[in-house]
Amino acid sequence: DGGITQSPKYLFRKEGQNVTLSCEQNLNHDAMYWYRQDPGQGLRLIYYSQIVNDFQKGDIAEGYSVSREKKESFPLTVTSAQKNPTAFYLCASSSTSGGRGFFGPGTRLTVL
Amino acid sequence: GESVGLHLPTLSVQEGDNSIINCAYSNSASDYFIWYKQESGKGPQFIIDIRSNMDKRQGQRVTVLLNKTVKHLSLQIAATQPGDSAVYFCAEKKASKIIFGSGTRLSIRP
Numbered sequence: 001d002g003g004i005t006q007s008p009k010y011l012f013r014k015e016g017q018n019v020t021l022s023c024e025q026n027l028n029h030d031a032m033y034w035y036r037q038d039p040g041q042g043l044r045l046i047y048y049s050q051i052v053n054d055f056q057k058g059d060i061a062e063g064y065s066v067s068r069e070k071k072e073s074f075p076l077t078v079t080s081a082q083k084n085p086t087a088f089y090l091c092a093s094s095s096t097s098g099g100r101g102f103f104g105p106g107t108r109l110t111v112l
Numbered sequence: 113g114e115s116v117g118l119h120l121p122t123l124s125v126q127e128g129d130n131s132i133i134n135c136a137y138s139n140s141a142s143d144y145f146i147w148y149k150q151e152s153g154k155g156p157q158f159i160i161d162i163r164s165n166m167d168k169r170q171g172q173r174v175t176v177l178l179n180k181t182v183k184h185l186s187l188q189i190a191a192t193q194p195g196d197s198a199v200y201f202c203a204e205k206k207a208s209k210i211i212f213g214s215g216t217r218l219s220i221r222p
């Protein structure tokens with residue numbers, strides 16, 4: 001069963017702590033993405049990666065970090081430098097050709 | 113800079129009627145334009161995309177129109193059903209970068 005998985009679905013963290021969100025895909029896609037969505041808002045691009053061991057900043061990269069050591073995995077770390085981290089985080093993947101992107105179910109992060 | 117925007121934040125449609133959701137974009141260099149549907153609490157679901165060198169593409173009950181002269185994209189949903197209630201996003205893809213617009217909420221009147 002192919003697709004994208006994100007874990008955990010809900011995550012709580014104390015202010016000042018770093019936290020890592022998982023994203024895995026078995027679609028053999030080269031490109032992967034992280035988006036942030038605030039209530040009633042659109043999706044804003046945090047980071048994206050076109051190939052293993054390479055990634056680019058999106059529009060709101062400050063306070064976040066990523067790695068792409070394997071094609072299947074693109075974890076996102078929300079650092080303590082992110083001033084307002086409470087949000088819904090969405091991971092996606094796509095082939096480098098074509099427009100279609102596949103999204104995971106999302107992780108809802110709440111900072112206490 | 114790059115931006116993809118929507119004309120209307122909400123749209124109410126009678127069940128069975130056709131829905132038209134509009135989107136304006138500013139970057140003419142995009143490779144693809146894409147429509148997504150997002151239900152509450154879920155990740156966006158791909159609906160249809162259109163290559164930038166095309167004007168029209170049809171899917172099952174959906175049609176996407178691209179007018180490059182006025183930088184306008186639209187999604188037409190035929191015979192709107194209650195299950196079509198969701199937020200619809202347009203997005204553009206340039207190389208591998210995908211940028212989203214702010215979304216239109218579609219509600220269906222019985």
